Amino acid sequence: MQEIVVGRKKDNLFIRDAGYIGRYIVGEGEDIHLTSKIYLDFQKPHVILIAGKRGSGKSYAAGVILEEFLELEEKVKKEACFIVVDPMGIYWSLKFENKEQKKMLEEWNLKPKKYKDVKIIIPAPVAQDYKQANIPYDDVLTLSLSEFSANDWILALNLNRNSEEAITLIKIFSKLPAEYEMDDIIDAIKDDNSITQKVKNYLLNVFTSVNTFNIFSRKGLKLSDIVEGGKVVIIDVSRLQGDEFGLKNLLVAWLARKIYHSRLQSRKLEESLKLKGEKIEKKFPFVWLFLEEAHNFIPSQGETTSTEPLLTIAKQGREPGIGLVVITQMPNKIHSDVLRQTDIVFCFRITSKEDIEALHTIMQTYVKEDIEVMLSKLPKFPGAAIILDDNLERIIRIQVRPRKSWHAGGTAVI
Numbered sequence: 001m002q003e004i005v006v007g008r009k010k011d012n013l014f015i016r017d018a019g020y021i022g023r024y025i026v027g028e029g030e031d032i033h034l035t036s037k038i039y040l041d042f043q044k045p046h047v048i049l050i051a052g053k054r055g056s057g058k059s060y061a062a063g064v065i066l067e068e069f070l071e072l073e074e075k076v077k078k079e080a081c082f083i084v085v086d087p088m089g090i091y092w093s094l095k096f097e098n099k100e101q102k103k104m105l106e107e108w109n110l111k112p113k114k115y116k117d118v119k120i121i122i123p124a125p126v127a128q129d130y131k132q133a134n135i136p137y138d139d140v141l142t143l144s145l146s147e148f149s150a151n152d153w154i155l156a157l158n159l160n161r162n163s164e165e166a167i168t169l170i171k172i173f174s175k176l177p178a179e180y181e182m183d184d185i186i187d188a189i190k191d192d193n194s195i196t197q198k199v200k201n202y203l204l205n206v207f208t209s210v211n212t213f214n215i216f217s218r219k220g221l222k223l224s225d226i227v228e229g230g231k232v233v234i235i236d237v238s239r240l241q242g243d244e245f246g247l248k249n250l251l252v253a254w255l256a257r258k259i260y261h262s263r264l265q266s267r268k269l270e271e272s273l274k275l276k277g278e279k280i281e282k283k284f285p286f287v288w289l290f291l292e293e294a295h296n297f298i299p300s301q302g303e304t305t306s307t308e309p310l311l312t313i314a315k316q317g318r319e320p321g322i323g324l325v326v327i328t329q330m331p332n333k334i335h336s337d338v339l340r341q342t343d344i345v346f347c348f349r350i351t352s353k354e355d356i357e358a359l360h361t362i363m364q365t366y367v368k369e370d371i372e373v374m375l376s377k378l379p380k381f382p383g384a385a386i387i388l389d390d391n392l393e394r395i396i397r398i399q400v401r402p403r404k405s406w407h408a409g410g411t412a413v414i
């Protein structure tokens, strides 16, 4: 079998700016074995779906992709930044060696390794736990409240647009000063005598509760505090409180919007420098955004705060240089527009008919039965997957390589 670079056209076979992610699985049953190396392309941004049942190797594979990004030569690496929204709080372990699977690594001719170019951002309440566990972190997550509109909150709170609550929010927000803080919102609600008591109580409860989570402030992090060329940035939201108020979706919406605008601006600048024949210096690196539990951020049913900004990235991100990696147990619960934009699928074990159906909608070029047969031929151990690649126009079976850094996936939160 020929070594290949997944995500690249057949005629571009040079193995550079690519990461070694695993080996071909060949044969069936007793005869099953691994052959040539499989690489993943880092030259272009991709929209990648990683799907599979719980424990099948999704997060582990995402970790392998991150490791390979960090192994790129310095010059290439500096051009991009990989951001992971981590709802399980497991990716910090990239900073530690994989001692648990040392033997397996030896069989693959690999050595345990820890990565230093990993930046960890955590919500304030988790800081103590990180300190106790002796895990270094780099920044505390804060967001500028005034960067979120009434409409963001209407979606975050899952309000009907025509409801009294939603209409009141729009009215309140239209009267706020430029860089408003939580107190401004709370006062505006309190002072408005035209709001019925029921709606007043509801909104006061929402914003006073959100205020206790210590995530919003007048001056929150800027995207330039987060994004840095050559780094993997982990945003640990495992214990970010306030899911009932859609806070994780607000965070992801903000990230996606800012990344898109920053890249668009940078792209314009790069193009004009290129036209003038000047040396191109990237002001703002390419970004790849990894989303675990992605069905929560771009669900197939209903709209969340993060839906529209993520759809924009999925549909229009390639041109300005934004990659998207969506990870889920339930591909059929992911917005169909994102599925349609996907050019690479890693599918670990799945069984449900709906999920196979969902995969088929992505890759119309493949016969559904072919996908089913390939999936049924996968060995039962974790890390075995099929890859559907729109660029190579092929389905292959892969065994994802063991991780060099530790995978805290099994252990969940610290």
Ligand SMILES: Nc1ncnc2c1ncn2[C@@H]1O[C@H](COP(=O)(O)OP(=O)(O)O)[C@@H](O)[C@H]1O
Residues within 6 Å of the ligand: 052, 053, 054, 055, 056, 057, 058, 059, 060, 061, 382, 383, 384, 399, 400, 401, 402, 403, 407, 409, 410
């Ligand atoms: N490619 C692999 N090689 C070796 N072990 C793996 C591989 N992928 C997964 N595993 C094992 O399976 C466990 C579950 O994988 P994980 O990626 O956390 O599952 P999930 O699909 O739920 O994200 C890991 O903790 C690891 O022990």
Ligand SMILES: [Mg+2]
Residues within 6 Å of the ligand: 058, 059, 060, 409
């Ligand atoms: Mg996982």
